Amino acid sequence: MNPQTATTLLELRDLRTVFHTARGALTAVNGVNLSLHEGEVLGLVGESGSGKSVTLRSILRLVRPPGKVSGTVLWRGTNLLELPESRLRKVRGGEISMIFQEPMTALNPVLNIGEQITETLQEHTNLSSQDRNARATELLELVGIPSPKERLKDFPHQFSGGMRQRAMIAIALASNPKLLLADEPTTALDVTIQDQILKLLLRLKDTLGMGVILVTHDLGVVAQTCDRVAVMYAGRIVEVAPASELFAQPRHAYTLGLLNSVPGAQSTRRPLIPIPGAPPNLANLPPGCPFSPRCPYVTNACKLEQPALQAISSTRLSACIHFDRLEPVNAQPPPEVQP
Amino acid sequence: MKPSDHTPIMRVRDLTKTFPVASSGLDRVRGLPAKSVKALTGVSLDLLRGETLGIVGESGCGKSTLARCLVRLYDADSGTLEYDGTNVLGLRGKNLRSYNRRVQMVFQDPFSSLNPRMTVGQVLNEALAVHRLRSSREIPGRIQELLELVGLPKDASERLPHEFSGGQRQRIGIARALSVEPETLIADELVSALDVSVQAQVVNLLLELQERLHLTVMFVAHDLRLVRHISHRVAVMYLGRIVELSSTEKLFSSPEHPYTQALLRAAPDLDPSRKNTLEAVHGELPSPLNPPSGCAFHPRCPKAFERCTLEVPKLEARGLEGHESACFLYEPSSKFKLNLNLLEKP
Amino acid sequence: MAAPSLVAAQTSSRTRVRLKPSLIAGIVIIGSLVIMALVPNLVAPYSPTNFDYQAVLQAPSIKHPFGTDNFGRDVLSRVIWGAQVDMQIALFTTLFPFVFGTLVGAMTGYYGRWLDAIFGRIVDIVVTFPFLVLVIAIVALLGPGLNNMFIAVSAVGWITYGRLVRGEILTQKKAEYALAGRVMGYTASRIIFRHLLPNAITPAVVYWMTDMALGILLGSSLGYLGLGAQPPTAEWGVIIADGKNFMTTAWWISTFPGLAITVAGIGFSLLGDGLADLLRPKG
Numbered sequence: 019m020n021p022q023t024a025t026t027l028l029e030l031r032d033l034r035t036v037f038h039t040a041r042g043a044l045t046a047v048n049g050v051n052l053s054l055h056e057g058e059v060l061g062l063v064g065e066s067g068s069g070k071s072v073t074l075r076s077i078l079r080l081v082r083p084p085g086k087v088s089g090t091v092l093w094r095g096t097n098l099l100e101l102p103e104s105r106l107r108k109v110r111g112g113e114i115s116m117i118f119q120e121p122m123t124a125l126n127p128v129l130n131i132g133e134q135i136t137e138t139l140q141e142h143t144n145l146s147s148q149d150r151n152a153r154a155t156e157l158l159e160l161v162g163i164p165s166p167k168e169r170l171k172d173f174p175h176q177f178s179g180g181m182r183q184r185a186m187i188a189i190a191l192a193s194n195p196k197l198l199l200a201d202e203p204t205t206a207l208d209v210t211i212q213d214q215i216l217k218l219l220l221r222l223k224d225t226l227g228m229g230v231i232l233v234t235h236d237l238g239v240v241a242q243t244c245d246r247v248a249v250m251y252a253g254r255i256v257e258v259a260p261a262s263e264l265f266a267q268p269r270h271a272y273t274l275g276l277l278n279s280v281p282g283a284q285s286t287r288r289p290l291i292p293i294p295g296a297p298p299n300l301a302n303l304p305p306g307c308p309f310s311p312r313c314p315y316v317t318n319a320c321k322l323e324q325p326a327l328q329a330i331s332s333t334r335l336s337a338c339i340h341f342d343r344l345e346p347v348n349a350q351p352p353p354e355v356q357p
Numbered sequence: 358m359k360p361s362d363h364t365p366i367m368r369v370r371d372l373t374k375t376f377p378v379a380s381s382g383l384d385r386v387r388g389l390p391a392k393s394v395k396a397l398t399g400v401s402l403d404l405l406r407g408e409t410l411g412i413v414g415e416s417g418c419g420k421s422t423l424a425r426c427l428v429r430l431y432d433a434d435s436g437t438l439e440y441d442g443t444n445v446l447g448l449r450g451k452n453l454r455s456y457n458r459r460v461q462m463v464f465q466d467p468f469s470s471l472n473p474r475m476t477v478g479q480v481l482n483e484a485l486a487v488h489r490l491r492s493s494r495e496i497p498g499r500i501q502e503l504l505e506l507v508g509l510p511k512d513a514s515e516r517l518p519h520e521f522s523g524g525q526r527q528r529i530g531i532a533r534a535l536s537v538e539p540e541t542l543i544a545d546e547l548v549s550a551l552d553v554s555v556q557a558q559v560v561n562l563l564l565e566l567q568e569r570l571h572l573t574v575m576f577v578a579h580d581l582r583l584v585r586h587i588s589h590r591v592a593v594m595y596l597g598r599i600v601e602l603s604s605t606e607k608l609f610s611s612p613e614h615p616y617t618q619a620l621l622r623a624a625p626d627l628d629p630s631r632k633n634t635l636e637a638v639h640g641e642l643p644s645p646l647n648p649p650s651g652c653a654f655h656p657r658c659p660k661a662f663e664r665c666t667l668e669v670p671k672l673e674a675r676g677l678e679g680h681e682s683a684c685f686l687y688e689p690s691s692k693f694k695l696n697l698n699l700l701e702k703p
Numbered sequence: 704m705a706a707p708s709l710v711a712a713q714t715s716s717r718t719r720v721r722l723k724p725s726l727i728a729g730i731v732i733i734g735s736l737v738i739m740a741l742v743p744n745l746v747a748p749y750s751p752t753n754f755d756y757q758a759v760l761q762a763p764s765i766k767h768p769f770g771t772d773n774f775g776r777d778v779l780s781r782v783i784w785g786a787q788v789d790m791q792i793a794l795f796t797t798l799f800p801f802v803f804g805t806l807v808g809a810m811t812g813y814y815g816r817w818l819d820a821i822f823g824r825i826v827d828i829v830v831t832f833p834f835l836v837l838v839i840a841i842v843a844l845l846g847p848g849l850n851n852m853f854i855a856v857s858a859v860g861w862i863t864y865g866r867l868v869r870g871e872i873l874t875q876k877k878a879e880y881a882l883a884g885r886v887m888g889y890t891a892s893r894i895i896f897r898h899l900l901p902n903a904i905t906p907a908v909v910y911w912m913t914d915m916a917l918g919i920l921l922g923s924s925l926g927y928l929g930l931g932a933q934p935p936t937a938e939w940g941v942i943i944a945d946g947k948n949f950m951t952t953a954w955w956i957s958t959f960p961g962l963a964i965t966v967a968g969i970g971f972s973l974l975g976d977g978l979a980d981l982l983r984p985k986g
Contacts, residue, residue, distance in 0.1 A: 065552035178641050208415035209579065213623035213637045220634070235553065238582075238625030242632055261629045279557035280627060281586030286605065287409075289564060290586070292557030296522035312554075428886045454888035462886045470879035473984035474901045483897075484887055519984070533883065 027229045028077070028197060029053040033089040035069070035076045044300045046072040046085070048253035051327065054197070059223060059230045061244030061261065063237065063276075065297045069253035070233045074199050077231075078110050093197075112142040115190035119202040121182035125174040131158070131185050132170030135192050142193035157188040162218060180211035184218070191222065197229045204239065216243050237280055241265055249273050252298045252308035255327055258335040267346060269330055270338040271316075272309045277347045291348070307337070315340045365403035366541065366573055367427070367460075372400040372436035374422055378646065394645045396422040398597040399436070401672065404541070409567065409574040411588030411605070413581055413620070417645050418594040420577045424545045427575070428462045429453060440541075458488055461539035465546035467526035471518040477504070477529055478514030484536040499536075507532045508562060524555035528562065535566070541573040549578060560587060581624045585609055593617045596645060596653040599672050603680040613675065613682040616654045652684070660686060726977025732970030739786035749777035751784035751937040760953045770955035772945060778956055782963050784937040789967065792849070792922035792931075792938075793915035799857040801911045804864025805904060811865070812872025812903075813895050822865065829862050838921065839930065847930045849922075856921065860914070864907050871903035878902075905982040912975030916968040923964055939964050 035047035047069045054060050064070045076087045079099065091098040093114070098106060110116075118124040126134060135154040139145055145153060151170075158166030161184040174182055183203060190198060200219065204212035220243060223230050234240060240247055240261060247264050249257040249272065257270035268274040275293040295312040298304075304311055306321040313320065319339055327337040338344075378392040396419045404410050412420045425431045427438065429445065438445040440460060448456050464470035471480065481500045485491050491499045504513050507528040518526055527547060534542060547563065548556040560583065567574055578584050584591055585605055592602040593614065601614040612618045619638035640657040643649050649656050655665040664685050674680060675687035722730075739746050755775030763770045769778035811822040829837070841855035875881060876899060884894045923940025925931030932938035934945070939960040946956025 065554060178644075180641055208642060209581070210415060210619055210623045210638050211642070213625070214639075216625070217634060217636050236625065237553070238627055241627050241629045242625040265627060265629050276553055277627070279554045281557075281560070281582050282627070286586055287564060287589075289561045290557035292561060293554035294558070296524060296555060297552055425882075430882055430885060457886050457888040462883070464879040464883060466879050470883055472880045472898050472902065475898075483889075487887070487889060487893070530883070533887070537887065 025056045026053045027056045029092040030077070031090040031092065033073065033076055033087070033091065035072050035081055035085055035087045038084040038086065042301065045253055046300060047076055050255055052248055052255060052258070054229050054231060056229055057223070057227055058246060059220070059232060059244045061240040061247040062231060062233045062250060063235065063240050063247060064250035065235060067252070067297050067300060068250040070250045071201055073250070074201050074231060074233050077199065078114060078116065079106060108142070111138060112193045113195055114197045114199060115193060115195040116199040116201065117186050117190050117203050119205050121179070121186040122174060124186055125182060127174055130171050130173050135189050138189055138192040153192070157191055158185070160191065160222070161185070161188045163188070179207055180214060183207065183215050187218070187222070191226065194226070195228060197231070200230060200232045202234055203232070205234070205236070212239070219243070237276060252303055253300065254308065254337065256309065256337045258327070260333050263334060268344060269334060269336040269341040271313045271340060271344060274344050274347065275312070282348055315343060364406050366406040366441055367404035368439040369403070369427070370401045370437045372397050372423070372426060372438065373434045374426055374431060375434055392646055395597050395648060396645065397426065397433070400599055402592055402599060402602060404573060404575060406573055407571060408589040409576055409587055411584035411591040412575065412577045412594060413579060413584045413591060414594035415579060415642055417596065417642060419597040420594050421545055423594070424462065424543050424575065424577045428457060428460055428543055458537045459539055460541045460543065461534035461537060462543045462545065463527070463530050463534050463547050465550060467523040467530070467550055470530050471526060473518055476515055476517055477509070480529065480533055481514070481536050484533060488537050490537065503532045503536055506535065506566070522555070523551050524558055527551065527559050531562065531566070535570070539572070541575070543575045543577070545577045546579070547576070548583065549580060556583070563587065581620065593620065596643060596648055598653065598683065600654065600684070601682040602672065607677060607680050613680065613687055614684045615658045615660050723977055723980060725973050726981070729970050729973030729977050732966060733974055736786050736790055736967055736970065739783045740790035743784045743787050747780035747783040749780040751776065751781045752935050760949065763955055769959040770953065772953070772956045773949060778942070778959050781937040781942055782939065782960050785939045785942060785960060785963065788932055788936060788938040789919050789922060793918045795853045796856040796860065796918035796922060797911055797914045800860035800864055800914070801907065804861035805868045805900070805907055807861065808865040808868025809872050809895050809900055809903070812869040813876055813891065813899065822869070826862055826866060829859060834859060835921070842925065842930045847933065849932050852922065852925055852931050856918065863910065867907050867910055868903055871906060872899055875899045875903045902984065905979060908982065909975045909979040912971045912978065916971040919964055919967055
């Protein structure tokens with residue numbers, strides 16, 4: 019993927035999602051700028067509270083009050099945030115589909131899978147009712163559900179976890195989307211099933227030519243599926259890079275910390291290098307870089323001003339002022355902080 | 358770092374546990390037999406003094422049930438469980454209490470594993486007072502010691518669980534278990550609910566405590582990377598049985614059982630250059646309500662043959678010493694060994 | 704991912720106990736009723752039983768804000784003295800059910816098996832009868848009067864608490880902290896009383912408040928029917944019954960005790976809601 023030549027499919031500009039609660043405003047997404055190219059799988063990684071899921075939901079304005087989304091979500095020339103609800107509905111589940119972590123709660127338990135697929139087809143295509151049934155069978159086959167014709171009449175509870183996730187993907191694909199938003203689609207699944215679903219997603223992306231934004235906390239999943247990765251921390255994007263470059267050498271202290279926290283293949287029973295402290299409290303962020311209280315590279319400059327996300331090479335962005343001082347992954351932690 | 362010696366401290370033989378499943382009224386009218394889930398079907402293993410034994414497997418494999426049977430939260434249906442020479446399954450009352458003092462458990466969920474109405478100090482005080490491990494005058498000092506041991510701030514004892522982060526709550530759970538000075542710790546998905554960066558902190562704590570207190574640890578988890586990092590030996594479970602048991606090194610470098618191989622291939626590698634576009638294994642996890650005949654893995658196994666559908670393979674050494682697996686592809690070690698390139702990709 | 708973190712962000716900051724206005728209203732209402740019940744002689748302007756034939760069936764005025772009844776008794780004073788009887792009714796129709804029901808619920812929930820089966824059968828039997836009919840039947844058997852009414856209501860009322868607590872204990876005992884208690888080698892009674900009950904009792908306490916309001920309604924209904932408190936005792940239901948013949952000419956006799964019952968009911972409801980909030984564990 020070369021960002022210069024690929025066409026931009028979706029662009030987020032200064033996306034901001036604020037939850038106005040009784041205890042004050044919580045900024046879950048804080049000025050996110052991001053673009054997705056056609057046919058690209060973009061990973062959005064971060065820990066709990068990083069704002070990755072809210073970012074994904076904000077794209078389709080699926081944030082419930084007291085949440086408020088502002089900024090620009092540019093989808094093929096139109097700003098989705100300014101689109102009237104009736105036109106947004108055509109985009110939602112039409113050009114842009116979404117799949118979730120818990121298929122059981124995302125599927126309607128009282129409708130059979132066939133009805134749920136044809137419902138989407140009815141909403142977003144002009145197919146006749148007979149064609150809709152044929153298409154529904156086709157879709158189940160596409161996502162690898164055996165004997166699809168018979169399973170159309172089954173209800174969600176008759177499917178296993180992996181099969182439910184496949185059914186949800188089939189529903190999402192019914193409208194021929196150009197973009198699939200996947201919110202931790204494999205987190206609730208077992209490893210061997212996760213592997214199947216991720217490979218299915220990659221295969222579908224290639225055959226259908228979709229862009230995919232994959233939200234996950236699992237670095238292994240990112241490494242195996244994403245072309246490009248955006249790392250989020252405390253509602254901000256702190257690093258964007260092609261996956262191969264990111265895993266080879268992170269250019270943000272937080273990304274480095276994350277990769278160091280994961281046990282590598284060789285380091286059996288040696289202490290890991292954790293990130294000290296706990297993920298940040300959105301209600302109480304420090305001034306300057308939000309990662310500074312946990313960062314081994316912190317200097318005074320980090321605490322003064324929030325570093326901006328800047329291009330550090332033709333392919334990479336980082337919001338770390340020490341991006342060129344970072345050690346390789348799994349090296350020993352840097353010497354004690356110099357003032 | 359090797360386990361200090363190789364004598365088994367806990368011996369598990371043929372442990373079986375079945376859970377009845379409530380059948381619907383309709384099923385009863387139809388006269389269908391009562392359903393049950395076979396969570397464990399004949400599990401045998403030794404836990405060696407001073408080692409960390411990892412137990413991995415996917416949901417429904419019985420790893421949590423095994424952990425709970427070992428601390429007697431569940432009563433096994435049959436089989437034997439010996440700890441330091443005593444039969445544990447028959448213990449009652451006072452004897453069971455003193456067994457539990459020696460074999461403790463740390464739980465998975467940082468939110469529900471602590472009583473929301475008791476401060477950390479009350480939790481630890483209760484444990485120390487009930488087991489009469491310290492006189493009431495010594496208790497406050499001991500509580501401070503325990504807090505320091507697990508890396509919690511001094512003022513933690515006055516606070517309620519909701520004031521702590523997930524990682525800190527797991528530390529409280531560890532402190533509670535350690536308060537009774539156990540020899541063996543059973544950790545059931547200790548860090549799986551935590552963020553990656555915090556997982557590493559708790560893993561380090563566990564490694565450090567094991568060293569300092571000479572603990573024997575059974576680490577139950579679904580995360581292969583973690584289990585590999587922590588364990589001296591690893592047992593892989595599938596549908597209520599151990600299918601492979603070996604030293605960590607051998608298990609990860611030359612897995613024998615096709616399920617272990619599939620599991621290792623399915624775990625996403627951190628290196629993007631090592632992408633694999635083929636599925637590691639086809640098919641779904643079978644339902645424990647209705648397990649397949651013979652080897653439970655045979656419907657998904659690319660190498661299955663007729664015998665696999667008829668007979669249950671025994672877990673025994675089939676190749677190298679100390680590397681046990683339950684697969685007919687390998688003859689028991691005394692006999693001729695099949696020369697198959699078992700690591701080739703399907 | 705975001706939702707739990709927002710919750711965490713809200714709860715991790717130290718929270719002070721802040722009382723909601725509705726809870727304060729509940730406390731004020733029930734507090735005043737309790738004061739009336741404890742020292743009616745200091746609050747009421749007149750004796751509740753003194754006949755005054757000079758002032759029969761007088762409409763509400765400055766001198767008699769709630770008017771007087773057909774014997775010239777001051778209705779305000781009777782309502783205030785009635786609080787004493789009705790608060791007693793609220794307490795004694797519910798205290799035994801609350802305590803006994805909670806114990807039974809905790810035991811059946813924790814131990815299950817045959818204990819649970821017996822409890823289940825008792826529940827099945829009792830719920831097939833309408834509550835009021837069952838109580839009236841028992842009172843009719845024992846004879847009218849407050850004490851017999853308490854016995855009748857208690858005999859039936861504990862079932863509800865038992866079911867509530869049993870259900871809560873069933874969920875709580877599966878929580879990992881309860882399992883941890885067992886692995887720590889704690890006795891069943893320690894686990895039930897120190898660990899499970901504090902986390903399981905809130906719905907029962909909240910229901911208790913509602914139940915006190917229901918108790919007053921029941922007590923005054925029985926009083927009205929002549930099965931509860933006996934005249935001339937000033938009890939709200941009895942006062943309403945006293946005024947029933949004068950409904951068209953002297954509305955105030957029945958209306959004010961009726962209002963008193965309503966206000967007490969609202970007070971207990973507000974108190975119950977507020978307590979539910981207050982007792983919910985943080986985090």
